[in-house]
Amino acid sequence: MIYLDYVSTTPLNQEVNHMYQSLLNDYFANADSLYSLGLKTSALMEKSRELTAQLLHVLPEEIIFTSGASESNSAAIKGCAFQYQNRGKHIITTAVEHSSVYQSCIQLRDVFGFEVDFISVDASGNLDLKQLEEAIRPDTILITMMYVNNEVGMVFPIEKVYQMIQKINPKIKLHVDMVQALGKMPIDLTHVDLASFSAHKIYGLKGSGVLYKKTSTSLVPLINGGQQEHQLRGGTSNTATHTMFAKTLRLALENLEQKYQYVTSLNHYIREQLTQIPDIVINTPSEHVSPYILNFSCVGYKPEVILHALEMYECYVSTKSTCSSHKSDISRTLQAMGIREDIAKSAIRISFSHHTTQDELDEFLFYLKKTLKTIKKQR
Ligand SMILES: Cc1ncc(COP(=O)(O)O)c(C=O)c1O
Structure with a gap:
């Protein structure tokens, strides 16, 4: 083949596969249960959160486990839009985003009355930074864009976008879809407020992702429920899957x-x-x-x-x-x-x-x- x-x-890394199978059998308890079986399961998941944070050079409380990047993108974009809508209802994205970003923006526009600008690219795939600068308004609350395009492969200048935000309106949140960059090129989260990742693109499990959220950024949760994932994602934790994220990431970064x-x-x-x-x-x-x-x-x-x-x-x-x-x-x-x-x-x-x-x-x-x-x- x-x-x-x-x-x-990507195919599943066999080390990840083996460990996952044993976790499913041995650590099945609900991570929120108060007895030792639950506490052990929760401890493993929290260890994964710590290691993931360490590998990405951020804080453990800034790591939210999700079901993949489509969820991370939806949670970041819509959660941010709902949280900061009293500051303004204007969002900027690009014309070449993954459907999970594009459709989230379209939904915010068509169902929730936000205004969305789609910044274009030139024939070489370069983002039109001038158009972006002109699009930023006092009521802009979010800029959401990818780092590496999944269809053509262009790499967007995230650092320049961050500097532009600092110069014009530092209150704007920057969300970056880093799915196609993770495990392939260095990731720097210093200048972004939110970032999305997926495990199955880096030889990990399908249905596994991470949303990075800076402590200074708040989100309205899309899934209401219990205390899981800092109250941002209700529902019994998929502990075995979340536990495997750190190992998947560690192997991918080697x-x-x-x-x-x-x-x-x-x-x-x-x-x-x-x-x-x-x-x-x-x-x-x-x-x-x-x-x-x-x-x-x-x-x-x-x-x-x-x-x-x-x-x-x-x-x-x-x-x-x-x-x-x-x-x-x-x-x-x-x-x-x-x-x-x-x-x-x-x-x-x-x-x-x-x-x-x-x-x-x-x-x-x-x-x-x-x-x-x-x-x-x-x-
Ligand atoms: C750039 C980009 N963002 C988001 C996604 C969605 O990832 P997931 O399959 O984990 O939902 C993909 C996957 O195709 C992608 O390439």
């Missing part, structure tokens, strides 16, 4: 730089090879991008047909963000970059891991060329 869809999800360099070399190799194939256009810009993601188009071909043809050789790629894969419209990210419609329509995303080998890439290239020869172009 040649798996080139690590942005969508040899970060080495893995980055290795994946960069793979990325250069495949870029070079793809450029030589007629009808292929690379959509991922060459600068300010993550080496882990490469988006390209086989112009004139239907990407779903290529995806399924490659699948016959056990070669797995994706057409766009997996969360939007059942919709037939063009990717919002490629559209925002102003990519020609026929190119955007035929986009394919491949994504790599430090487990990916050059042999796998060669095999993929072989099958891709074979596929392009055998399937028909769309007129």
